[in-house]
Amino acid sequence: MVSTVPPGPRTEAPAAEAPAAGVQGHPYEPQADRSSPNRNLTPISTSLDAEGRLAVGGCRLSELARTYGTPLYVLDEATLRATCRAYREALEASYPGPSLALYASKANSSLAISALVAEEGLGLDAVSAGELLTALRGGMPAERIVLHGNNKSREEIELAVNQGVTVVVDNARDLELLAEIAPGRPAPVRLLLRFTPGIECHTHEYIRTGHLDSKFGFDPDRLEPVLRQLAQCPWAWLDGLHAHIGSQIFELEPHRDLAGVMADALALARSLGHPCSDLNVGGGLGIRYVASDDPPSIQEWVSVVAEAVAEACRQRNLALPRLLCEPGRSLVATAGVTLYAVGSRKEIAGLRTYVAIDGGMSDNPRPITYQSPYTALLADRPTAAATETVTVAGKHCESGDLLLKDIALPATASGDVLAVFATGAYNASMSSNYNRIPRPAAVLVHDGIAEVVQRREQPEDLLRYDVIPARFSPVPSAGATV
Numbered sequence: 001m002v003s004t005v006p007p008g009p010r011t012e013a014p015a016a017e018a019p020a021a022g023v024q025g026h027p028y029e030p031q032a033d034r035s036s037p038n039r040n041l042t043p044i045s046t047s048l049d050a051e052g053r054l055a056v057g058g059c060r061l062s063e064l065a066r067t068y069g070t071p072l073y074v075l076d077e078a079t080l081r082a083t084c085r086a087y088r089e090a091l092e093a094s095y096p097g098p099s100l101a102l103y104a105s106k107a108n109s110s111l112a113i114s115a116l117v118a119e120e121g122l123g124l125d126a127v128s129a130g131e132l133l134t135a136l137r138g139g140m141p142a143e144r145i146v147l148h149g150n151n152k153s154r155e156e157i158e159l160a161v162n163q164g165v166t167v168v169v170d171n172a173r174d175l176e177l178l179a180e181i182a183p184g185r186p187a188p189v190r191l192l193l194r195f196t197p198g199i200e201c202h203t204h205e206y207i208r209t210g211h212l213d214s215k216f217g218f219d220p221d222r223l224e225p226v227l228r229q230l231a232q233c234p235w236a237w238l239d240g241l242h243a244h245i246g247s248q249i250f251e252l253e254p255h256r257d258l259a260g261v262m263a264d265a266l267a268l269a270r271s272l273g274h275p276c277s278d279l280n281v282g283g284g285l286g287i288r289y290v291a292s293d294d295p296p297s298i299q300e301w302v303s304v305v306a307e308a309v310a311e312a313c314r315q316r317n318l319a320l321p322r323l324l325c326e327p328g329r330s331l332v333a334t335a336g337v338t339l340y341a342v343g344s345r346k347e348i349a350g351l352r353t354y355v356a357i358d359g360g361m362s363d364n365p366r367p368i369t370y371q372s373p374y375t376a377l378l379a380d381r382p383t384a385a386a387t388e389t390v391t392v393a394g395k396h397c398e399s400g401d402l403l404l405k406d407i408a409l410p411a412t413a414s415g416d417v418l419a420v421f422a423t424g425a426y427n428a429s430m431s432s433n434y435n436r437i438p439r440p441a442a443v444l445v446h447d448g449i450a451e452v453v454q455r456r457e458q459p460e461d462l463l464r465y466d467v468i469p470a471r472f473s474p475v476p477s478a479g480a481t482v
């Protein structure tokens with residue numbers, strides 16, 4: 001699992017052949033794909049310093065660990081901007097109509113990422129009041145935001161409508177709430193309609209959404225009655241249709257099939273009088289977590305989707321809609337590296353050696369949730385030969401809290417800094433305070449400068465919302481501090 005094997009064949013796109021300046025000399029990514037960072041194990045700015053220690057964004061990782069503490073989320077600005085540009089430019093190059101990529105912010109929601117994505121000209125998808133507020137306060141224009149969710153609260157819908165954010169209608173309850181909130185406003189509310197396209201794809205059961213047995217969106221059988229109902233609502237303006245088939249998908253075929261299903265739905269919606277100028281095909285492009293992963297490039301994914309949508313519309317004589325897509329994982333995952341300090345060690349003769357780090361399932365719940373594999377290197381000895389096979393364990397009271405199972409590593413000592421790659425998506429955003437462990441800080445690195453974009457939680461923060469009933473008698477240690 002450790003990336004001692006060079007990655008597999010790269011995309012045929014000529015732009016991808018150029019090695020990134022920042023990674024020259026990095027033995028693990030000799031041909032980093034700067035044009036499609038989802039295909040690399042490490043951030044595109046990864047390099048080795050003169051002593052052979054790992055650096056990202058020009059910042060030595062062990063130095064970041066020392067300065068900001070561990071666990072630490074490191075985000076590479078160059079990778080984030082490169083993926084934003086890859087989506088934008090690929091859409092412009094391969095789709096003949098207007099287009100917009102919306103960042104699926106559930107992958108990693110923060111003010112800084114919202115601001116960066118907004119600056120790169122992308123839009124954003126939010127699924128809660130919290131993500132919506134983060135996007136708006138981060139400077140994302142409301143007209144480039146959509147609000148998703150299979151059980152939106154009245155407050156969430158009100159916030160979206162008041163701010164001019166497009167609401168993705170997922171179910172009949174959304175319509176009931178909108179019918180109470182929207183009438184009487186100066187302008188109709190902008191809506192997308194989400195339906196389940198009935199497309200199967202090969203990914204983990206928990207992150208599959210396009211098959212018929214999914215909790216998201218209207219069943220295809222409900223599409224026509226709902227479109228007819230909406231046509232009777234003067235307060236509603238149906239901007240378009242939405243579908244999303246799942247996540248961490250390496251196949252292109254399901255996305256091609258989706259275009260035909262969505263074009264049929266578009267034809268139906270327009271025949272019933274809806275403007276439907278937008279077609280939102282969701283996200284789902286996979287990334288490389290381990291050397292054996294071989295996801296398509298952003299350019300391949302976008303061109304397949306764009307050409308399939310354009311062709312499906314041509315066949316049905318439909319005016320080209322604006323093409324929207326919602327990349328989450330592929331936009332941010334490989335920009336992220338998590339740094340941990342190695343601590344205790346347990347050798348069970350003839351069975352297994354556990355090396356424990358100072359984080360685990362609270363900062364990265366993906367291994368325990370989806371059995372997801374990762375790639376890791378020692379920050380200061382990335383090129384040292386692996387001499388043992390160990391299991392990297394988290395510090396939580398849960399036997400399944402194992403970050404990396406059976407990986408080959410050089411001998412480690414407590415205090416060594418371990419760098420785990422491709423943690424930019426679904427790590428911070430799925431983190432918890434299990435065992436009352438504070439969440440890590442996040443730093444954005446760029447050109448040798450590190451900036452804190454999320455401050456480290458403190459144990460005191462975790463007590464902030466606790467209340468002891470006044471009738472309990474105070475205990476002597478109540479004044480303890482950490």
Ligand SMILES: *Cc1c(COP(=O)(O)O)cnc(C)c1O
Nearest residue numbers: 104244247283284326327328329
């Ligand atoms: C999760 C999600 C996405 C993003 O999926 P990725 O696999 O991270 O690209 C996009 N749209 C919707 C509606 C989602 O739920």
